[in-house]
Amino acid sequence: MNQHHGDHDHVHHGSEISPVEARVRALESLLTEKGYLDPAALDALVELYETEVGPHLGARVVARAWVDPAFRTRLLTEATPAIAELGIGGRGGEHMVVVENTPEMHNLVVCTLCSCYPWPVLGLPPVWYKAPPYRARAVIDPRGVLAEFGVTLPETTRITVWDSTAETRYMVLPMRPAGTEGFSEEALAALVTRDSMIGTGLPRALPVEPAEMPV
Amino acid sequence: MNGAQDLGGAHGFGPVVPEPDEPVFHAAWERRVFAMALAMGYTGAWNLDGSRAARESLPPAEYLASSYYAIWLKALEKQLAATGLATPAEMEAGRAAEPAKPVARTLARDGLEQRFRAGFPSSRATDAPARFALGDAVRARNIHPTTHTRLPRYVRGKRGRIVRVDGAFVFPDTNAYQTGENPVWLYTVAFSAQDLWGESGDPGGTVTVAAFEPYLEPA
Numbered sequence: 357m358n359q360h361h362g363d364h365d366h367v368h369h370g371s372e373i374s375p376v377e378a379r380v381r382a383l384e385s386l387l388t389e390k391g392y393l394d395p396a397a398l399d400a401l402v403e404l405y406e407t408e409v410g411p412h413l414g415a416r417v418v419a420r421a422w423v424d425p426a427f428r429t430r431l432l433t434e435a436t437p438a439i440a441e442l443g444i445g446g447r448g449g450e451h452m453v454v455v456e457n458t459p460e461m462h463n464l465v466v467c468t469l470c471s472c473y474p475w476p477v478l479g480l481p482p483v484w485y486k487a488p489p490y491r492a493r494a495v496i497d498p499r500g501v502l503a504e505f506g507v508t509l510p511e512t513t514r515i516t517v518w519d520s521t522a523e524t525r526y527m528v529l530p531m532r533p534a535g536t537e538g539f540s541e542e543a544l545a546a547l548v549t550r551d552s553m554i555g556t557g558l559p560r561a562l563p564v565e566p567a568e569m570p571v
Numbered sequence: 572m573n574g575a576q577d578l579g580g581a582h583g584f585g586p587v588v589p590e591p592d593e594p595v596f597h598a599a600w601e602r603r604v605f606a607m608a609l610a611m612g613y614t615g616a617w618n619l620d621g622s623r624a625a626r627e628s629l630p631p632a633e634y635l636a637s638s639y640y641a642i643w644l645k646a647l648e649k650q651l652a653a654t655g656l657a658t659p660a661e662m663e664a665g666r667a668a669e670p671a672k673p674v675a676r677t678l679a680r681d682g683l684e685q686r687f688r689a690g691f692p693s694s695r696a697t698d699a700p701a702r703f704a705l706g707d708a709v710r711a712r713n714i715h716p717t718t719h720t721r722l723p724r725y726v727r728g729k730r731g732r733i734v735r736v737d738g739a740f741v742f743p744d745t746n747a748y749q750t751g752e753n754p755v756w757l758y759t760v761a762f763s764a765q766d767l768w769g770e771s772g773d774p775g776g777t778v779t780v781a782a783f784e785p786y787l788e789p790a
Contacts, residue, residue, distance in 0.1 A: 374600075376600055376641070376644070377598070377599065377600045379644070379662075380600040380603050380604055380607075380644065381600075381603075381665070382662065382663070382664070382665025383607065383644075383647075383648070383657075383662055383665070384603055384607060385665045385666070386657055386661055386662060386664075386665050386666060386667060387607065387611070387651075387656075387657065389666065389667045390656070390657065390667050390671040391671050391677070392610075392611060392614060392656060392671065392674055392677060393607065393610050393611070393677070393678075394610075394677065394678065394679060394680060396680040397606075397610055397678045397679055397680045397683055398603060398606035398607060398610060399606075399680075400680050400683045400684065401605070401606040401609055401610065401678075401683065401687070402596075402602045402603075402605065402606050404683075404684055404687060405595065405605070406595045406596065406602070410595075445688060445689070445690060446687050446688040446689060446690045447687045447690045447691060448690075449690065450690040450691065450692040450693065450694075451692070451693070451694060451737070451740075453735075453759075468577070468578050468579035468723050468725075469576055469577060469578075469579075469623075469627075469721060469723060470576060470623055470626070470627070471639070476688075476690075479595065480595055480605075482589065482590065482593050483590060483593065483597075483639065484587050484588055484589050484590070486639045487584075487587075487588075487639075488578050488581065488584040488635065489584040489585055489586060489587045489588070490587045491578040491579065492578045492579065492580065492581035492582070492584050493584070493587070494579075495579045495580060495725065495767075495778050496579070496580045496725075496767075496768050496771065496772075497771075497773075498773055498776065499773055501587055504586050504587050505587070505589065514775040514776060514777070515764075515773055515775075515776045515777070516761075516776070516777040516778070516779065517764075517776070517777070517778045517779070518779050519579065519723065519778060519779065519780045519781075520781070521721045521722070521723060521780045521781045521782070522721055522737070522740060522743075522757055522781035522782075522783065523693045523694075523740060523741075523781075524737060524757070524759070524781045551589075
């Protein structure tokens with residue numbers, strides 16, 4: 357499974373379509389004609405996962421955990437019902453486990469066998485998560501992988517890699533950035549990146565004051 | 572199966588290449604393949620484990636050379652042919668030549684969002700007691716089934732420790748072939764990185780896998 361994007365989708369001229377596009381259209385026509393599929397349902401699925409479900413939902417969960425210690429405890433103890441308190445859940449997140457980063461422990465999530473990923477909180481996975489380089493190396497060289505994402509941890513921070521080999525789906529609860537005391541939940545959620553919930557990144561740094569901005 | 576999908580620890584694939592501002596789909600056909608795979612899975616003609624088995628049993632060279640949704644497409648075509656829902660000739664033509672086969676259900680637009688937001692849990696009740704408890708030392712069995720399994724090669728034969736008893740779940744190794752959900756206990760097992768990878772392992776590091784009870788023996 358390579359890392360190239362849309363490697364069969366070159367639209368050359370005008371209305372000409374690529375062989376894979378033609379093959380997929382033929383398949384959809386056939387399955388619709390046979391009554392197995394409703395194209396309107398396919399449209400709705402695409403819309404749901406392309407526009408509604410995404411990492412902004414996981415960011416809300418993280419921000420809530422940062423401001424509400426009782427919620428944080430429920431989230432780390434039994435994640436699925438805790439996440440459902442925010443109206444978030446569904447396919448690919450029926451059995452959620454949330455793992456917490458601390459100064460002593462950093463967590464990293466992978467699926468070496470396929471592409472298991474917590475859809476309801478993070479949406480569909482990016483290509484790199486599903487491609488061989490990450491799946492191969494996250495378990496054997498997590499620090500090397502983190503370095504490629506620009507993350508260097510202190511040597512004293514140990515790493516736990518969670519390989520998603522069953523229907524359990526993992527989300528990382530990153531550490532709340534310093535200097536965010538008094539921030540609203542919404543402002544905190546804006547600091548939470550997708551990668552910080554996979555463990556390949558950290559939350560966004562605070563906006564730099566104009567006076568400190570490099571020119 | 573010891574196929575190309577079992578990638579943990581493999582060398583030579585190069586650096587991870589994140590794509591800035593990556594779109595959810597990279598081509599129109601990817602959207603349709605994604606949705607068709609989910610909707611056809613919903614018919615009950617096969618299950619998620621069966622889909623994974625179909626994807627990972629593509630020839631290794633083809634698996635590694637194909638993009639993600641190309642793998643989904645090839646597996647979907649394979650499953651349609653295997654179940655007789657569509658013949659290769661029909662798929663080629665894009666037109667039905669045989670009558671449709673009955674399916675248990677079809678995915679309607681109405682109520683779709685609620686169904687997917689509710690999810691499809693794979694936890695099941697079992698009367699069998701859990702064989703292992705939190706903290707138990709276990710060894711991943713050194714098994715090499717030629718059929719679908721979720722025990723990655725890099726932990727087989729290695730000693731680990733139970734860090735969570737997850738409950739009873741559908742057993743993918745049989746469910747993939749529609750020979751029964753066969754619920755078994757699932758455990759989260761932690762391995763020391765250096766037990767797995769020797770001196771190459773991250774010092775102090777841990778790797779966990781979710782392991783079904785038949786994959787484990789006492790250590």
